[in-house]
Amino acid sequence: MFLTASVAKTEDTLKIKSKVKEATVFFSGAEVVHEAAAKLEKGANMLVIRGLSPTIDINSIRIRANNGVLISSFEYLVETVDDDAELK
Numbered sequence: 328m329f330l331t332a333s334v335a336k337t338e339d340t341l342k343i344k345s346k347v348k349e350a351t352v353f354f355s356g357a358e359v360v361h362e363a364a365a366k367l368e369k370g371a372n373m374l375v376i377r378g379l380s381p382t383i384d385i386n387s388i389r390i391r392a393n394n395g396v397l398i399s400s401f402e403y404l405v406e407t408v409d410d411d412a413e414l415k
Contacts, residue, residue: 341365345378367396381405 345361363376385403392398 340373340375341367342375342377345376379403 343363343365345363348360348362350360351358359380361376361379363374363378365372365374383403388401388403390398390401
């Protein structure tokens with residue numbers, strides 16, 4: 328998931344906003360590809376990616392990274408509070 332995005336760092340968590348790169352519509356649903364980018368510090372980093380659908384099928388999530396970045400885990404949560412105001 329890579330594209331230039333605004334980043335706000337709070338308590339060792341990077342909050343970034345995703346953008347839709349492409350979408351394919353099927354009779355039974357759709358495939359939407361989002362992109363986001365962040366400059367990471369050496370060591371462990373936690374990213375919060377905003378702008379994803381609250382109705383996403385958690386089993387369909389695929390995350391990719393490059394430049395030797397290892398993704399150790401992910402968690403999908405739906406937040407009802409809109410704190411996108413933190414993003415600049």
